[in-house]
Amino acid sequence: MCVSLRPDAEEIPHVCPSCKTKTSRVHDYRRQKVQHLKLFERLTYVFYRKRRYVCPCGKKVAEQNPLVDRYQRHSKEWNQALGFRLIHGKNFKDTALQFHTSPNTAVRRFDHISATHLKEVEELPRVIAIDEYKGDTDQGKY
Numbered sequence: 654m655c656v657s658l659r660p661d662a663e664e665i666p667h668v669c670p671s672c673k674t675k676t677s678r679v680h681d682y683r684r685q686k687v688q689h690l691k692l693f694e695r696l697t698y699v700f701y702r703k704r705r706y707v708c709p710c711g712k713k714v715a716e717q718n719p720l721v722d723r724y725q726r727h728s729k730e731w732n733q734a735l736g737f738r739l740i741h742g743k744n745f746k747d748t749a750l751q752f753h754t755s756p757n758t759a760v761r762r763f764d765h766i767s768a769t770h771l772k773e774v775e776e777l778p779r780v781i782a783i784d785e786y787k788g789d790t791d792q793g794k795y
C-alpha cells in the first residue's frame with residue numbers, strides 16, 4: 654500500500670522550528686516504509702511519500718502527518734494498538750510476536766506508557782475516596 658497525504662500536491666505552510674519563518678517551499682520527497690496494523694493477520698506496511706519543506710534559512714522541515722511520528726518506523730495506530738495489547742495481553746513476548754516486533758520494543762513501549770501515566774498521578778489528593786460497605790455473610794454482619 655502506498656499513500657501520499659496530499660496527492661494534489663497542495664503545499665501547506667509549515668513553521669521552521671529554528672527561525673519560526675513560515676515556508677511552503679518543497680525540498681523533496683522521501684519514501685518511508687512504515688509498519689502498520691495487520692490486515693487479516695497479514696503484516697502490512699505503508700509506503701509513505703513524505704514531503705520535506707525547506708526554509709530560507711536552510712533548515713528542512715518534515716510535513717505534519719497523521720500517520721507516523723518522527724524517528725518512528727511504526728505507525729501511530731500501530732503504537733496505540735500495541736500499547737493496548739501490552740496492558741491487556743498475556744505477556745510481553747506473546748504480544749511482541751503478534752505485533753511482529755521484538756520483546757525489547759514491547760517492553761520499551763510499555764515503560765513509555767507507564768511513565769506517561771505515572772506523571773499524571775504524581776500528586777495524590779489527600780482524600781482519595783470515602784466509601785461505605787455493608788455485607789452480610791454467614792459469619793455475621795460487616
Ligand SMILES: [Zn+2]
Nearest residue numbers: 669672708710
Ligand atoms: Zn528557518
